Amino acid sequence: MFQILTMLLVEIQLSVVSGKTETALFTVEVPQQLYVVEYGNNVTMECRFPVNGSLNLELLTVVWEQKRQGQLKSKEVYTLRNGKALPPSQDHDYIGRAALLHSELKLGRAVLQITRVKITDAGSYLCLIEYQGVDYKYITLEVKASYKRINTQVIRIPAEDKFVFICQSEGFPLAEVFWRNEKNFNLSGSANTTYTLTADSLYNVTSTLMFKPNMSENYSCVFWNKELSRETSAHISTLALMSRQHSGQKSLILFIVPTCVTVAVLSSALIIFQKRKSSKDGHPKKDRKRKLNPNLKDENRDDLNSQTEALYLSTITASRDSGSVGL
Ligand SMILES: *[C@@H]1O[C@H](CO)[C@@H](O)[C@H](O)[C@H]1NC(C)=O
Numbered sequence: 001m002f003q004i005l006t007m008l009l010v011e012i013q014l015s016v017v018s019g020k021t022e023t024a025l026f027t028v029e030v031p032q033q034l035y036v037v038e039y040g041n042n043v044t045m046e047c048r049f050p051v052n053g054s055l056n057l058e059l060l061t062v063v064w065e066q067k068r069q070g071q072l073k074s075k076e077v078y079t080l081r082n083g084k085a086l087p088p089s090q091d092h093d094y095i096g097r098a099a100l101l102h103s104e105l106k107l108g109r110a111v112l113q114i115t116r117v118k119i120t121d122a123g124s125y126l127c128l129i130e131y132q133g134v135d136y137k138y139i140t141l142e143v144k145a146s147y148k149r150i151n152t153q154v155i156r157i158p159a160e161d162k163f164v165f166i167c168q169s170e171g172f173p174l175a176e177v178f179w180r181n182e183k184n185f186n187l188s189g190s191a192n193t194t195y196t197l198t199a200d201s202l203y204n205v206t207s208t209l210m211f212k213p214n215m216s217e218n219y220s221c222v223f224w225n226k227e228l229s230r231e232t233s234a235h236i237s238t239l240a241l242m243s244r245q246h247s248g249q250k251s252l253i254l255f256i257v258p259t260c261v262t263v264a265v266l267s268s269a270l271i272i273f274q275k276r277k278s279s280k281d282g283h284p285k286k287d288r289k290r291k292l293n294p295n296l297k298d299e300n301r302d303d304l305n306s307q308t309e310a311l312y313l314s315t316i317t318a319s320r321d322s323g324s325v326g327l
């Protein structure tokens with residue numbers, strides 16, 4: 001990978017020694033030394049070289065190489081040798097993502113475009129150009145990823161009357177997570193923040209806060225990206241807590257309702273049994289019922305029982321709902 005560079009450097013030295021001034025005059029310039037790009041975006045990095053008149057493409061060689069911090073080996077990002085692209089030598093990481101903007105070459109600009117920038121694209125880029133001489137420069141690329149999308153989750157622990165708030169997001173570099181309530185009271189002390197690395201080298205940060213919430217407040221988790229000086233936050237409102245509690249109550253209702261149905265059925269059976277018994281003894285109970293509901297006919301006794309049941313159930317449902325609103 002370094003072969004081209006070594007070869008050309010030898011050439012440069014030879015020409016300097018032999019005093020060929022025209023070669024020594026050939027210099028590569030960088031209009032921008034540092035590029036900072038957001039993960040997933042595109043970046044174009046530029047090196048300039050002198051073109052005397054119209055460009056003779058066949059004499060032009062452009063090499064872009066990347067070296068990550070702390071790594072010895074360079075990766076070949078893009079190579080144009082004597083006017084022709086050399087795709088087989090391109091590092092697989094850059095296949096389909098790195099290109100030289102050919103239309104810019106005649107203006108003396110070797111513009112490298114990298115699309116869908118990854119965290120691993122960060123590092124030092126060498127651009128080496130040979131055209132009536134040879135020279136090179138380095139450009140630095142930094143890649144950042146803000147914790148844009150924060151996923152939130154609320155879990156209730158009914159036994160302890162506590163809630164677990166979870167905020168999870170991905171970004172780079174590693175963010176700190178703070179928790180606070182509306183009055184900016186810091187709750188981070190009781191939070192547990194962990195992270196893993198994704199396949200794309202992003203930090204996958206998960207912060208968990210377990211506590212007894214004050215229902216009249218909103219809570220937020222804040223992802224603080226120190227190097228980007230940027231914070232993103234998600235809010236867990238009391239409304240969300242309410243709806244969570246509703247779903248909690250619903251599962252409770254699912255348990256209560258069948259229990260009540262059973263009780264109702266059993267008591268109806270008992271009532272019917274007693275009525276049957278009393279109808280044999282005369283009709284005193286039936287008369288009382290008639291007063292309550294004059295339209296009721298003797299034949300509709302079973303309907304009455306099912307109506308009572310339905311009423312019973314709706315009362316329970318309503319009371320559970322109002323109970324959870326009051327919480
Ligand atoms: C990146 O470049 C590609 C190809 O040129 C283009 O399709 C895409 O829209 C660009 N993306 C952004 C975020 O500019």
Ligand SMILES: *[C@@H]1O[C@H](CO)[C@@H](O)[C@H](O)[C@H]1NC(C)=O
Pocket residue numbers: 022052053132
């Ligand atoms: C540029 O081109 C002109 C004519 O084409 C030539 O005379 C001159 O020496 C060239 N300069 C360099 C630096 O190559």
Ligand SMILES: *[C@@H]1O[C@H](CO)[C@@H](O)[C@H](O)[C@H]1NC(C)=O
Pocket residue numbers: 192193194
């Ligand atoms: C934080 O969470 C991790 C993983 O869930 C666990 O191993 C660790 O013990 C927790 N730390 C504290 C202080 O709760």
Ligand SMILES: *[C@@H]1O[C@H](CO)[C@@H](O)[C@H](O)[C@H]1NC(C)=O
Pocket residue numbers: 168170197198199204205206
């Ligand atoms: C991030 O971590 C969470 C759990 O901590 C997991 O559910 C999620 O799939 C992870 N995301 C990625 C992109 O690795």
Ligand SMILES: *[C@@H]1O[C@H](CO)[C@@H](O)[C@H](O)[C@H]1NC(C)=O
Pocket residue numbers: 214215216217
């Ligand atoms: C809960 O919030 C109310 C009103 O904002 C406040 O008066 C009360 O002190 C808070 N309680 C706790 C335990 O933070």
Ligand SMILES: *[C@@H]1O[C@H](CO)[C@@H](O)[C@H](O)[C@H]1NC(C)=O
Pocket residue numbers: 182216217218235237238239
């Ligand atoms: C909590 O936030 C929601 C919207 O985010 C807002 O409607 C509500 O009034 C807030 N609650 C309190 C107690 O401030």
